[in-house]
Amino acid sequence: MAAPEVNAVAQEQDPAVLNALVQLFGPDGRSDPYTPARVLRDAGPIHQTPLGHHVLTRYEDCAAVLSTTAWSHAEEAGMMHPTVKPEDAPEELPTSFLWMEPPDHTRLRNLVTKGFTPRTVARLRPRIEQLAEELVDNALAAGEFDLVETIAYPLPLIIACELIGVPEEAYAQVHQWSQDLARGFDHDYTLPEESLRARSVASRGFMGYFRDLLNQRRVHPRDDLLSALSQVEDRGDVLTEQELLATCITTFVAGHETTANLIGTGMLRLLRAPDQIQALRDRPELTASAPDELLRLEPSVQITTRAATRPITVAGHDFEPGEGVVVLINSANHDERAFPDPDRTDVARYSDPMRPAKKHLGFSLGIHYCLGAPLALLEMEILLDVLLRKVAVMDLLSNNPPFKPNVVIRGLESLRVAFQPA
Template identity: 80%
Template sequence: MDLAAPTTVAGTDPAIATAIEHLFGPAGRADPYTPGRVLREAGPLHDTPLGHKVITRYEDCTAVLSTTAWSHAEEAGMMHPTVSPDDAPEELPTSFLWMEPPDHTRLRNLVTKGFTPRMVTRLRPRILEVTEQLVDNALAAGEFDLIEMIAYPLPLTIAAELIGVPREAYDQVHRWSQDLARGFDHDYTLPREALGARSVAARGFMGYFRELLDERRHQPTDDLLSVLSQVEDRGDVLTEQELLATCITTFVAGHETTANLVGTGMLQLLRNPDQLELLRRRPELTEYAPDELLRLEPSVQVTTRAATKPITVAGHDFEPGEGVVVLINSANRDDAAYTDPDKVDVARYSDPMNPAKKHLGFSLGIHYCLGAPLALLEMEVLLDVLLRRVKQLEVLTETPSYKPNVVIRGLESLPVRFTAA
């Protein structure tokens, strides 16, 4: 850690203290689930050195995420204390992610127009086209980095085309997106260079989308940028800062987390060839497998909420304004909620008569991920194409490298080998 931050809580059991240190530090990137299990089995709620209690179990995490009695609007103050409230709109452009009604409803409804079920279904042919081309390139290479050649290009291309980012800007916006995703971690756990990169990325995005939106006002096209620019022109209550932050949020959330789902999801399948074989025998399961892969490896590992009124969760009485850290990665592997929770079961969500509990990888309630249908569709199409066109999929390392991110976790690289069918 580069900044002054406490690392232990006085009186904490050493095993719990170690688990918390691993969960929020670099040691836990390859495996945040073992420390999560230690905490979950030790109790439903624990103190952390960052000043907020952490909740570990599915039932309690669900109770917090599913109600407006807990607000997400305080995340900036809880996770990013180095950013002043005056600077937050420019430094942390998250739009409706960290809002509550009525502002959350107003802004989210604008973006929803680009993510209706019909709109997402219309994207399937384009997703298939992009995926086929990426798999062509991968098969031609034979051995390659799956993160570089498939996991990022697929959702990046779809998100950019949906929103209206031209191809010549892909590399730049991709770098900005990664720096913003890194910056979602607690400020006291980030090195100074990561804080600086987050600031540069946020301001770079704001300036870039300001230029694009100005273009769309004069020459609208068939993309989300044009829709949002016209909304402002119609006189709806939408400031320029809100409009820009909404563009940034939609773009980053639209591809960064999906890239992580593709990377970690494919690693799970490569490490469990019996599940790949099951998908080959029952290809209809590709519709359900993405939810299981995200349950096991949620792209968003933790989130925060703050009580809006006196409320009791996990046996603790919270006062208004008191915050909690919700351990999504722990809740999704709670054996009180799931049978064999650490096991990959691509059929887990396939039985409508005996459905598995909803995982928390997309959150719950009013903050349920707007892009969930698109992310699941992209992963489904990728699985369909791989099962049809690739005879053998092999991971080339036992220890793939992970990004240092805690909140938005994913692989940095994944060397693999594909053999054409």
């Protein structure tokens, strides 16, 4: 694939800024994106990448962009995936309402919400508790194990499959497709050819698989999200098959891949801060708010994009309609202007409603706030409860665990740990 032309203006920036941009988006940024993000944040609120994209580094500006419809998410395909032809996007990039704006976004989100209500999430608590206990018991029986493989992936994978209606024999296949799609959210020009091919195979595989499953549910409905979505109506409006399939894929990947990353990187944060594990033992009620702190520190979605819908000024830069911007969630969530001592793990940070902390951007803001946020937080909360009850000692066996190469959706490749029972 031919590389895009390097932006001349970006090349004239401070060498320290250019170096930080290269480090942040390059392989070295996977294990630690926060050090180069701090360099960028300290150097200024906005910079330009060698590809010509402007990036926002500070919380106030990032939050302002995410929280208003003056900025659209509908152009992400064009900004991040220029190798995909528009006519191929429905099959190659099935993202449902993620990359839509009102009125289509409103219509689809309202319909999907009917099949993904708080009552549905609350009904999942006993099953999540049962599964978390089984996975932790298996880990304790092993003694030493890979937390990503043993707990972080199985928990949200099985819950997402059961919620949507994916049978157990397909777990391994949809898991692989999900990982390939998550990798494919990175900018096309940064992906090797094999990753682009894998994304295409995963996307089309998902579409075909869910199409077959949908046809089965139309004949024999079950108590699952796929059956519910096929029947939702709102003033006579319904989901088209394309919208339904894309919504199932989006729900699965977002609910599985990002939650697995939250569990993995969140546990790494805790294992590196034993005083915070003790704080959770001393105050078990903190498990309800600790997941928000872990996601602030380690957002599963590290960056996102928006495009101006009208002339607008942000961080001193005048944007024209259609001009895009990259929102550095990883930088904004560590901005000392918004979060005191931002790099410190503090499981009590979000626990006091009388002194509320700033809302982190790990679930975005505004109309694109993550629909599955309550489920992700619930899974992490329940897992923490089970770990505190069943595990007396949690030891980290690797000081530098490997991260996946993903830039946008970041997570651990593995995490070797040792558990001792309570």
